[in-house]
Amino acid sequence: MSTTDQAAPAVDTTKAVPGHVIYRRVLAERTSYALAAAGMAVGPQLDDSAWSYLASGGIGLGTLAWLYAKTKDPDQGLGVLTRAQRAIPFLTAAGTYVANLITPGFNWWEVLAPAAWAGLMGWMAPLTRSAGLILELSEHQEQQGPARELTYTEFLAAKWQQATGDGTRLVSITPFRADRPDFEAVVVAQAGKAVPTFTDVQLAAAFDFPVGTVKMRPVQGSGPGRMRLVARPTSEDVEAVAEGIRGLWETSVSAPGKAAPGVELLDYRAEGHRIVLLVASPPGKEIHLPHTAICSAFGIDDPSRLVIETDGIRQGVVSIYKTNPLMKVRKATVEDLTMDAKGRVTIGVCHDGKPARMRLWDPSQGALRGITAGVTGAGKSVLQNLILAAEKRSGVVSWVGDVQGGMSLPEAEGRVDWFAKGPVETLLMLTAAHAVMKYRERISNEMGRGDFALNRPWPLINITLDEINRLLSHPDEAMRKATAYLIADIQKTGRKVGIGIRLAVQSLHLKDLGDDDAIRQQGKVGALFLMRTASSSTKEMGLDGIAPAGFQMENIPARIYENGQIEALFSGKDDEDGESTAGMAYMFLDGRAKFMRTFFAEKVDGVYPDLIALYGDEPANGLTEGEAKAAQTGAAIYAMRHLNPYADCDTLAQAMSKSPGGEPTAGAPAPDPDGDEAPAPAPTETPFGIPFGDSGPEIGEEPGLQDQILDLLADGPKHLKELRDALPGFQPSSVSNACSQLKAKGLAKTLKRAVWQLAD
Numbered sequence: 140m141s142t143t144d145q146a147a148p149a150v151d152t153t154k155a156v157p158g159h160v161i162y163r164r165v166l167a168e169r170t171s172y173a174l175a176a177a178g179m180a181v182g183p184q185l186d187d188s189a190w191s192y193l194a195s196g197g198i199g200l201g202t203l204a205w206l207y208a209k210t211k212d213p214d215q216g217l218g219v220l221t222r223a224q225r226a227i228p229f230l231t232a233a234g235t236y237v238a239n240l241i242t243p244g245f246n247w248w249e250v251l252a253p254a255a256w257a258g259l260m261g262w263m264a265p266l267t268r269s270a271g272l273i274l275e276l277s278e279h280q281e282q283q284g285p286a287r288e289l290t291y292t293e294f295l296a297a298k299w300q301q302a303t304g305d306g307t308r309l310v311s312i313t314p315f316r317a318d319r320p321d322f323e324a325v326v327v328a329q330a331g332k333a334v335p336t337f338t339d340v341q342l343a344a345a346f347d348f349p350v351g352t353v354k355m356r357p358v359q360g361s362g363p364g365r366m367r368l369v370a371r372p373t374s375e376d377v378e379a380v381a382e383g384i385r386g387l388w389e390t391s392v393s394a395p396g397k398a399a400p401g402v403e404l405l406d407y408r409a410e411g412h413r414i415v416l417l418v419a420s421p422p423g424k425e426i427h428l429p430h431t432a433i434c435s436a437f438g439i440d441d442p443s444r445l446v447i448e449t450d451g452i453r454q455g456v457v458s459i460y461k462t463n464p465l466m467k468v469r470k471a472t473v474e475d476l477t478m479d480a481k482g483r484v485t486i487g488v489c490h491d492g493k494p495a496r497m498r499l500w501d502p503s504q505g506a507l508r509g510i511t512a513g514v515t516g517a518g519k520s521v522l523q524n525l526i527l528a529a530e531k532r533s534g535v536v537s538w539v540g541d542v543q544g545g546m547s548l549p550e551a552e553g554r555v556d557w558f559a560k561g562p563v564e565t566l567l568m569l570t571a572a573h574a575v576m577k578y579r580e581r582i583s584n585e586m587g588r589g590d591f592a593l594n595r596p597w598p599l600i601n602i603t604l605d606e607i608n609r610l611l612s613h614p615d616e617a618m619r620k621a622t623a624y625l626i627a628d629i630q631k632t633g634r635k636v637g638i639g640i641r642l643a644v645q646s647l648h649l650k651d652l653g654d655d656d657a658i659r660q661q662g663k664v665g666a667l668f669l670m671r672t673a674s675s676s677t678k679e680m681g682l683d684g685i686a687p688a689g690f691q692m693e694n695i696p697a698r699i700y701e702n703g704q705i706e707a708l709f710s711g712k713d714d715e716d717g718e719s720t721a722g723m724a725y726m727f728l729d730g731r732a733k734f735m736r737t738f739f740a741e742k743v744d745g746v747y748p749d750l751i752a753l754y755g756d757e758p759a760n761g762l763t764e765g766e767a768k769a770a771q772t773g774a775a776i777y778a779m780r781h782l783n784p785y786a787d788c789d790t791l792a793q794a795m796s797k798s799p800g801g802e803p804t805a806g807a808p809a810p811d812p813d814g815d816e817a818p819a820p821a822p823t824e825t826p827f828g829i830p831f832g833d834s835g836p837e838i839g840e841e842p843g844l845q846d847q848i849l850d851l852l853a854d855g856p857k858h859l860k861e862l863r864d865a866l867p868g869f870q871p872s873s874v875s876n877a878c879s880q881l882k883a884k885g886l887a888k889t890l891k892r893a894v895w896q897l898a899d
Contacts, residue, residue, distance in 0.1 A: 161267070164267050165264050165267050168260075168261075168264050168266050168267055169260075169261040169264065172228070172256075172257040172260045172261050173257050173261070175232055175253075175257070176253035176254055176256060176257035177253070179232065179235055179236045179239065179252075179253035179256070180239070180249060180250045180253045180254075182236065182239075182240075183236070183239040183240045183242075183249065195233045195236040195237050195240065196233070196237070198229055198232070198233045199229070199230060199233030199234065199237070202226050202229040202230050202233070203226075203230070205226070206222060206223065206226045209222045210222060210223070220303055220304050220305050221304060224265050224304050225265065225266060227260075227263075227265050228260050228265055228266065231256060231260075232256065235252050235253060235256050236253075238252070239252070239253075291314060291320075291322075292312040292314075292322075295309060295312050295322065295324070295346065296308070296309045296310075296312065298345060298346055299326075299345055299346075302344065302345035302346075303335075303345065305335055306328070306329045306332070307326050307327060307328050307329070307334060307335070308326070308327045309324050309325075309326060309327075309368070310324065310325050310326075310327055311324055311325040312324040315371070319373050320348075320370070320372055320373065321370060321371045321372060321373055322370050323367065323368065323369045323370070324367075324368045324370075325358065325365055325366070325367055325368070326355070326365070326366045326367075326368050327364065327365055328363075328364045328365070330364075331364075332364065333362075333363035333364055334355075334363060334364065334365065334366040337355060339351055339353070339354075342354070342355060342368070346370060348370055348372040349372055352370060352371055352372040353368065353369070353370045353372075354368070354369045354370075355367070355368055355369075356368075356369060384407070384414060384416070384437070384459070385404055385407065387436070387437065388404045388416065388418075388436075389404065391436040391437075392433060392436050397432075397436065398429055398432035398433050398435070398436045399418075399427060399428055399429065399432070399433065401420060401421045401424065402418050402419065402420050402421075402426065402427075402428065402455075403418065403419055403420075403421070404416055404417070404418055405417045405418060405419055405454075412460060412461055412462075412464065413458050413459060413460045413461070413464065413491075414458075414459045415456060415457070415458050415459075416456065416457040416458075416459070417454070417455075417456060418454070418455050418456075418457060419453050419454045419455070420453040420454075421453075422453070424453065425452070425453065426449050426450075426452065426453045426454065426455050428447045428449065428455055428457065430442060430445065430447055433445060433447070433457070437459060439459070441462075441463060441696075441699055442695075442696070443463045443464075443465070443695065443696070443699055443720070443723065443734075444459065444460045444461075444462065444463055444464075445457065445458070445459055445460075446458040446460075446464075446490050446734045448731070448732065448733075458490065458491065460490075463699045463718075464490045464491070464492075465488065465490060465723055465734075465735070465736040466699070466718055467739075468487065468488050468722070468736050468737070468738060468739045469488075469738065469739060470738055470739050470740065470749055471485075471486070471525060471528075471738035471740075471749075471753060473532065473753065473755075475494075475529075475738070476525065476528050476529035476532050476533075476753060477529070477532050477533060478499055478529065478532075478533035478534075478535075480502075481498070481502065482498045482499050482500045482501055482502055483496045483497065483498050483499075484496065484497065484499060484526075484529040484533065486522065486525045486526065486529070486737055486738065487525075487722065487735050487736050487737040487738050488735060488736060488738075489733050489734065489735045490733075490734040490735065495726060495733065495735035495736075495737075497526070497666050497726070497728065498666065498728075499526070499529065499530060499533060499535055499599065499601065499639075500535075500593065500599050500601075500637070500639065502593075504634065505590055505591040505634040505635050505636075505637060506591060506599060506600070506601070506633055506634045506636075506637050506638050506639030507634070507639045507665040507666065508630050508633075508634070508639055508640050508641065508665040509639075509641045509642070509665035509666040509667060509668070510641070510642045510643075510644065510665075510667050510668075511523065511641065511642070511643045511644070511667075511668040511670070512643075512644050512645065512646050512667075512668070512669050512670065512672055513645070513646075513668070513669070513670030513671055513672060513724070514645055514646070514670075514671055514672055515645075516671075516697070516719075516721060517670035517671040517672070517695075517720075517721060517724075518670055518671075518721035518722035518723070518724070518737055519547075519605070519643050519670060520547055520548060520550075520605075520747075521721070521722055521737050521738075521740045521747065521750065522668060522670075522722070522724070522737050523547075523548055523551075523603055523605060523641075523643060524548065524550050524551065524740070524747060524750040524753075525737060525738060525740075525750065525753070526603070526641075527539065527548075527551050527554075527555060527603065527754070528554075528750060528753040528754045528755075530555075530601055530760075531554065531555065531754055531755060531757070531759060531760065532753075532755060534594070534598060534599075534760055535598065535599045535600070535601055535760060536556050536598050536599065536600045536601070536759075536760045536761060536762060537551075537555035537556055537557075537601055537603065537759065537760070538555065538556060538557040538559070538568055538572060538600065538601070538602045538603070539551050539555050539557065539558050539559065539602075539603045539604075539605070540559040540564075540565030540568050540569070540602070540603070540604045540605065540607070540610075541558065541559065541560055541561075541565070541605050541606070542561065542562050542565050542604070542605065542606040542607055542609040542610050543605065543606045543609065544560050544561045545558070545560040545561075547605045547606055547643075548603075548605055549745070549746055550746055550747055550750050550751050550754070551754075554751070554754040554759060555759050556759045556760060556761045556762070557571075557777075562609060562610045562613055562618065565604065565607075565610060566610065566618060566621060566622055566625075568602075569602075569604075569621075569622065569625040569626065569629070570621075570625065571770040571771075571777050572600070572602055572625070572629060572633075572638060572640075572770075573625050573628065573629060574769050574770055575600070575638065575762065575766050575769050575770050576628075576629060576632065576633050576636055576638050577769075578765065578766060578769035579597060579636035579637065579638070579766070580632070580635075580636055580870055582765075583635075583636055584868065584869075584870065589635065590635055591634070591635055591636055591637035593637070596763065597636075597637055597763060597766065598637070598760060598762075598763075599637050599639070600637060600638045600639070600762075601638075601639045601640070601641065602629070602638070602639065602640040602641070603641050603643070604626070604640070604641070604642050604643065605643040606643065606644075607622075607626075607642050607643065607644060608644045608645060610622045611623060611626075626640065626642070632870070639665075641665075645672070646672045666726065666727070666728050667726070667727040667728075668724045668725070668726055668727075669724060669725045669727065670695065670722075670723065670724040671694060671695040671696070671697065671720060671721075671723070672694060695720050695723050695724075696720060697719070697720060698717030698718060698719055698720060699717055699718050699720055722736045722737035722738075722739070723735070723736045724736070724737070762777075844866070844869055844873060844874070844877045845877050845880060845881055845886075847866060848862060848866070848874070848877055848878060848881060848887070848895075849881070849886065849887070849897070851865055851866075852887060852895060852896055852897045853897065855896070856890050856894050856895065856896035857894070857895055857896075858893055858894050858895075859874070859875065859878065859893040859894070859895065860893070862874050862878070862895065878895050882898075885898055886898055
């Protein structure tokens with residue numbers, strides 16, 4: 140063994156000696172092992188073996204007694220390991236010699252065993268190594284310059300090896316910060332052995348850190364041969380904080396009369412920026428985690444630092460952050476907004492750093508609906524633009540109704556297939572969409588199809604209605620009635636023919652949805668984004684049915700502060716000093732509530748240039764030829780959708796009578812793809828070319844369906860199922876609606892449940 144092998148690379152010198160002294164000690168130790176091995180091989184073959192038994196037994200028992208006397212004090216630190224290392228040669232030699240003695244006759248291994256022992260002890264040189272000698276540089280060596288300085292990780296590894304000497308190694312050493320000694324590493328034992336158990340005093344002494352700042356913890360997914368070592372002499376140990384939170388949870392949250400009585404803390408996980416708690420209610424009890432009360436228990440004044448997620452039954456996950464996890468979010472890329480095979484795009488980041496994904500459509504369900512709720516400045520426009528840009532990038536036909544006259548989503552104008560400005564044109568767009576939906580239903584029925592297939596034969600159509608509360612609460616009763624009917628019918632039946640619809644409103648209160656609970660309930664079936672609103676009451680917001688059981692949340696504040704809102708108020712900082720929460724939202728999807736934030740976009744001169752760039756320069760995706768003709772027949776406006784000439788009902792009524800080329804269009808039939816002429820809309824005196832009041836046929840009525848039902852009822856009462864079976868060319872829902880319309884007109888009535896007959 141060379142002097143380099145024997146020189147300990149660590150500091151904290153126990154004894155510095157010249158290199159030749161170390162060499163001589165090692166040589167002497169190895170020579171003694173060789174002589175002892177010869178005696179161990181020859182001694183058992185001699186006739187007088189009594190002295191051999193006494194000598195070998197005395198050496199072994201004496202060594203054990205010495206080791207016991209030196210190690211019985213538990214407070215002597217890592218010196219126990221050093222003394223055990225010194226006892227190794229004597230104990231193993233005595234054991235080998237006794238084994239040779241008690242074996243009758245001569246066996247070949249009685250020579251091989253002592254030789255192997257001598258070779259192993261010579262390689263280990265345990266007596267010299269346990270002395271902790273390090274090399275003393277000579278004057279000549281000092282003149283040659285100092286030896287290479289150890290890196291911090293090499294220094295730590297050497298310190299550990301010198302302090303323990305038990306064969307364990309310190310690997311994967313990772314400092315937390317370059318300017319602090321704090322680090323974490325993995326302690327690896329020899330193959331087939333477990334990492335020894337060390338006290339806090341022993342661990343601290345190994346690195347000369349304060350007692351209690353070095354901890355040994357299990358490695359997830361690994362056995363006892365690997366342990367995680369965490370040393371934090373100068374910074375906060377987040378895992379120690381988590382252990383403190385366990386006590387706080389038991390005393391201030393789960394105790395009787397506290398925030399969540401009986402909810403047990405099952406496990407926790409500490410990360411650099413957050414602590415994650417796994418909790419569960421008692422068996423047989425539904426989980427209930429009040430957000431505000433738990434914030435109060437932990438002394439959190441920024442509710443966005445506490446995120447609660449539940450499985451809707453009895454378990455939940457509580458994430459506690461040092462600061463708001465969504466203070467800064469990056470900008471979106473084209474890759475984020477490109478739809479994958481599951482119909483998903485990425486629109487932002489979740490609180491835990493995972494991508495926030497939503498579906499533009501669902502391959503198993505078809506088109507989707509949804510609602511985005513948030514007050515002015517909450518970030519609805521950025522969210523809608525991200526989705527619209529993703530639709531354009533993914534081949535989706537986007538129709539946008541900006542009821543605020545084009546002011547809410549100016550970036551979308553000219554970049555989507557139809558950008559309707561104001562309530563009048565938005566209503567026309569809905570009428571055209573309804574006509575396209577009926578056209579697709581008829582063709583699908585003829586083809587024997589029950590569900591939508593992307594681009595076979597039609598593209599996906601998604602309708603975005605921003606500030607739709609202005610139209611659902613319009614002073615004109617006819618417009619309100621028509622809007623509510625069209626939205627509700629597209630929500631109910633558009634899914635199977637690839638027409639989705641999303642609403643953007645100030646809140647989920649019924650007054651913002653025209654007091655139409657059916658529209659709210661249908662919209663909640665899809666993706667729901669709840670941004671900052673004017674109310675923090677989830678019950679009033681109508682989250683029943685979509686929020687997981689036990690879910691509790693507080694309204695997202697307008698601004699957040701790195702050190703908390705109360706600290707900002709106390710220090711006299713203005714509101715502008717905080718960070719805007721625009722884009723933060725709770726995304727309710729697939730029965731889960733995710734706290735997320737949309738990608739960042741900077742507004743310049745009233746628009747978002749970053750979002751405009753994401754739309755791309757390619758033409759917007761449009762309808763097929765057959766659909767365009769159906770839309771023209773239904774609303775007589777699709778061909779003029781980019782002109783936006785309409786300000787009120789009177790100018791619209793005049794424009795509806797002529798096409799852009801001056802030819803009449805309101806009553807002109809449009810042929811369908813099979814060559815058959817589509818029926819012209821019924822003549823009417825009302826604007827838009829469609830009736831909104833009680834006169835004339837209902838919107839979306841199937842031509843001739845009511846007459847056929849009356850003919851069938853002329854033969855006697857019929858069950859609704861019989862009527863549907865007798866009219867296979869119509870959708871079952873259309874037959875039900877036609878019966879209701881006949882009842883409203885006084886032409887039919889119900890004899891009993893689902894049994895219809897002619898009125899008297």
